[in-house]
Amino acid sequence: MMFNPQVIIEKLPELGSGLFVTLLLWIAGIAGGVVIGFLVATARRFGGFATNAVLGSVVEVLRGTPFLIQIFLLYYGGPFVGLMLDPIPCGLIGLTVYSAAYYSEIFRAGFAAVPVGHVEAAGCLGMTRLQTIRRIQIPEMALIVLPPAVNLSVILLKESAVLSIITVPELTATVSAIGSQQYAYLEAIFILAVVYWALVELTDRLGRAAEYRLSRLRFSKA
């Protein structure tokens, strides 16, 4: 038997639809994860002890279990508690919640890295707590978290492959199916690796360009 990726490349249009679903779920998952993660981190930072403790435990559970198991439980376990979801919405919710937990940790660390003195300076100039959070702490946190947030986004792209087990017609599911039809499993997996790698490389470049543009806002050495 020959290694012949040509078999897969001939099926490019089908591959395209899988790619589209992957990109859609990935981008929507990032958007939802960033928004929810930001809200969770902000609530934990400024919302008092109880809020921090409750949200902290939720985040720990989500970070402490594999995504594969979470998504499996949500899709196949959901109906037992009256939660009937189609594969794509289920995948989107799963990816969003999972990424929100990790984004919230990145943002939490970002808030903690804003120098206390920057907050004190705002207080000395008469800013209220809320003004300081909005004008100083959130923008500085955003600058600090850019590199780890891009890194997490790249990881999420690859994690989205897990959604194939709940029959989401994304890239991995589509290409595997083509591979089965054509009896070209290895070629399929090889093409998959190339496509994921190309996407990751592209994202990394975008992230680095953003970092470069923002580099003059970097923290100066006092």
Add this chain to the structure above:
Amino acid sequence: MTLPAIIIRNLVKRFGETTVLQDINLEIPEGKVSCLIGPSGSGKSTLLRCLAFLEESTSGMITINGEALGFFEKPDGKRERLPPAQIRAVRAQTGMVFQQFNLWPHMTALGNVSEALKIVRKLSKADAEEKAMAQLRKVGLENRAGHYPSQLSGGQQQRVAIARALALEPKIMLFDEATSALDPELTGEVLKVMRDLADEGMTMVVVTHEIGFAATVGQQISFLDHGKLLFSGPPSEVFAKPRHPRLDQFLDTYLDRGASMLI
């Protein structure tokens, strides 16, 4: 005889078991430069931070231009915290300059100076920036208005920080080792701005290791050691021989390093 700008009465500050300030009583005269000197860990920075309400004292009172800072004393002698808006109003009388500058990295020099004018004083963007520009001019940095902190030298950053504090027109300026993070070449430009301010009659409280600055610009020198205010007076008295033995010992460490201006 004008009222003192700041009156500190029986001020005590403890961090847990450690007493950092023990029963400090001091009056800061208006329109003069008061320097707080002393070895590391003597409590001078903590005292200054209490004046800026960045640290809350454990007991005692601070009065700024006749108004109680942070707490008021009830007739039975117990303290009660004032409401936040009232605390902000009293804090507005002081401007603070930090050792680490603490400029906000996501704003230009102009942005740093105009920010509080916009969101605290509610000035329009144009008015705030005009006022901010005037302050930057005063510290000689009008041509650096569009630069971000990372694009400025340490001395320039500290001058922006001074302009930022001055923009809100405080009556008293507090300096917490404003030149300690700078190398000797950059120290001069910051000290010059501080001298100019002193010449204008600004009330200043300066925590400093620059004994030369304290001796030449300071009009009241207060020496702290182990959380106690050992003595306070004009430099002509404080630095005249015979000196307090603890001050002598402290100054020796400076003389050892070649600072001979006081012999």
